[in-house]
Amino acid sequence: MSGVGEHSPLPRLTVPGLLALRRSRDPGAVAIDVVGGDSLTFEQWDTASTALAATLRHRGVVRGDAVGLVFANKDWTWFAVAYCGVQKAGAVAVPLHDTLPPTRLAQLLAACGAVMAITGQAGVERLIGASAMDGDDDARPDDVGQILFTSGTSGEPKGVTATHANLTTGVQTHPRRMTLAHSQRFLHAFPIGTNAAQTMLMNALSAKPSAVTLPRFTPRRFAQRLPEVGTAFLVPAMAIELLDSGALDGVELGGVHLVGSTAAPLPPAIAQRLARAFPRAAIVNYYTSTEAAPAQTSMIFDPTRPDAVGRVQPGVVRITDPAGSPLPDGEIGEVWLRSPHARRYLGDDAATGHTFQDGWVRMGDLGRLRDGYLYLADRDGDVVKSGAYKISTLEVEAALHEHPSIAEAAVVGVPHPVLGTQLAAVIVPRPTAGDLGLAAVRAFLAERLAEHQLPGGVVLLDQLPRNDAGKVLKRQLGQLFPGDTGGRQ
Incomplete structure (x- = not known):
């Protein structure tokens, strides 16, 4: 039976x-x-x-x-x-x-x-x-x-x-x-x-x-x-x-x-x-x-x-x-x-x-x-419209995780006086991290991403804010970048 x-x-x-x-x-x-x-x-x-x-x-x-x-x-x-x-x-x-x-x-x-x-x-x-x-x-x-x-x-x-x-x-x-x-x-x-x-x-x-x-x-x-x-x-x-x-x-x-x-x-x-x-x-x-x-x-x-x-x-x-x-x-x-x-x-x-x-x-x-596989571009609400471009924050985050001195990273859109919105990156450095200033991060990403995908601001934190499910609370991160991000670090 x-x-x-x-x-x-x-x-x-x-x-x-x-x-x-x-x-x-x-x-x-x-x-x-x-x-x-x-x-x-x-x-x-x-x-x-x-x-x-x-x-x-x-x-x-x-x-x-x-x-x-x-x-x-x-x-x-x-x-x-x-x-x-x-x-x-x-x-x-x-x-x-x-x-x-x-x-x-x-x-x-x-x-x-x-x-x-x-x-x-x-x-x-x-x-x-x-x-x-x-x-x-x-x-x-x-x-x-x-x-x-x-x-x-x-x-x-x-x-x-x-x-x-x-x-x-x-x-x-x-x-x-x-x-x-x-x-x-x-x-x-x-x-x-x-x-x-x-x-x-x-x-x-x-x-x-x-x-x-x-x-x-x-x-x-x-x-x-x-x-x-x-x-x-x-x-x-x-x-x-x-x-x-x-x-x-x-x-x-x-x-x-x-x-x-x-x-x-x-x-x-x-x-x-x-x-x-x-x-x-x-x-x-x-x-x-x-x-x-x-x-x-x-x-x-x-x-x-x-x-x-x-x-x-x-x-x-x-x-x-x-x-x-x-x-x-x-x-x-x-x-x-x-x-x-x-x-x-x-x-x-x-x-x-x-x-x-x-x-x-x-x-x-x-x-x-x-070819029968699913690829994510981004959360619908997290896509950043900067100038004429729609930018996936997931793609930029994936590139940041390749950096040997970066433990965690999250990317958000913040106000910009010309582009409307510009990318900004929040980074958790490793204990032995080297230079993670804005210029160094942009230089690293420039070998992997297009110009419009490079962040205009960088902030370093000890940890990213997350909920119980382990998801990053990006709304909180955006508040770290008030106004124009140009040159912020």
């Missing part, structure tokens, strides 16, 4: 349904292991979340209610229990990190209409301890199971709703087809409340290896765990810090077969350094967004196509003009990803209609298709 997914289409699943399936197959297997903290088996996860669901129902939580989940990374196992427990009650999980300022946390809970918030290990234990009955699984595929807030790099965070059908799209349930099958454990340190962290939670439920997570990312602690894992996930900022720290020196990395980068574009120079540091690993760049997930493209780093972010299957990506009409290969336009059971913005029909259309998601990026 064939198994599910071998010769028949996958059933429409729910997240608690996936958990029940894993418990039936691997009850004693560790699903999540927090370094220096707790671990969680599938049986424990299922049993505890069922008890929590029963208490929520007893306290009046009904189908469709939003429940805030406010957790620190040290409490990943308790977060996982609360997440599935809320969904088993038919309610909607709203992951939030406990480092959010109280005012912001209150705003987000109010924005999603949360009827209550569960906070940390103590909050979960109280609810489980109060359980007096068994809880059934009330989740349905078309129910909203999650609200996740966007990173807010280009404006106020938006709540994005996802159904269980969306969250489980593409999950392989047959034991011989589970993802990351080359690994027994995978490692990450993504903060709860980010899209990257939610992807790791779904990996813990559906992939073959167990999840290993750090309470906080530090290069040395991350490097210490690498000999025991087959897969490691990072954001580019973490990758840069790890490579520059020296923490990989002397660490056995031969067992790492995949290093995945997500949440932000991976500069080609950093991908090349990762490939040298992990000689037996595929360096994979994942391209998605909070709105588009779980739809994504992925690309094993290829030195012959260093700027490509994904090999595209037919019907998965399209490039359009602003009106939504398809553009020919090679032309730059708006990037859309195909997303069955697409997500929606919470309480914003106008924004939903703009971003989500007929199973497609507008990514907010500009890019092009060429």
Whole structure:
């Protein structure tokens, strides 16, 4: 008798349904292991979340209610229990990190209409301890199971709703087809409340290896765990810090077969350094967004196509003009990803209609298709119009990352009295950095870029401002360059 997914289409699943399936197959297997903290088996996860669901129902939580989940990374196992427990009650999980300022946390809970918030290990234990009955699984595929807030790099965070059908799209349930099958454990340190962290939670439920997570990312602690894992996930900022720290020196990395980068574009120079540091690993760049997930493209780093972010299957990506009409290969336009059971913005029909259309998601990026590969030009709002030119900040940033004295770099557009807008660069120098003045930076870039792509101003910082997802807050950087940038340093 064939198994599910071998010769028949996958059933429409729910997240608690996936958990029940894993418990039936691997009850004693560790699903999540927090370094220096707790671990969680599938049986424990299922049993505890069922008890929590029963208490929520007893306290009046009904189908469709939003429940805030406010957790620190040290409490990943308790977060996982609360997440599935809320969904088993038919309610909607709203992951939030406990480092959010109280005012912001209150705003987000109010924005999603949360009827209550569960906070940390103590909050979960109280609810489980109060359980007096068994809880059934009330989740349905078309129910909203999650609200996740966007990173807010280009404006106020938006709540994005996802159904269980969306969250489980593409999950392989047959034991011989589970993802990351080359690994027994995978490692990450993504903060709860980010899209990257939610992807790791779904990996813990559906992939073959167990999840290993750090309470906080530090290069040395991350490097210490690498000999025991087959897969490691990072954001580019973490990758840069790890490579520059020296923490990989002397660490056995031969067992790492995949290093995945997500949440932000991976500069080609950093991908090349990762490939040298992990000689037996595929360096994979994942391209998605909070709105588009779980739809994504992925690309094993290829030195012959260093700027490509994904090999595209037919019907998965399209490039359009602003009106939504398809553009020919090679032309730059708006990037859309195909997303069955697409997500929606919470309480914003106008924004939903703009971003989500007929199973497609507008990514907010500009890019092009060429020979079956996707290349990004820039975020739509980050393209700098300077004089007669439209300039990609990603291209300039990639060139800056090739400089041996530059650890990190971000490029923004700032006001200019003649051109309207001009490029400016914010640079984090390495400790042994040489001359990174404006003239030296422009001379370095002049060998790689056109004249109109050279910055007119440079500022050096100890670190770039980033959100929890690791994305640079470019709006803050623009404030470093008031008025004319000519000659600024």
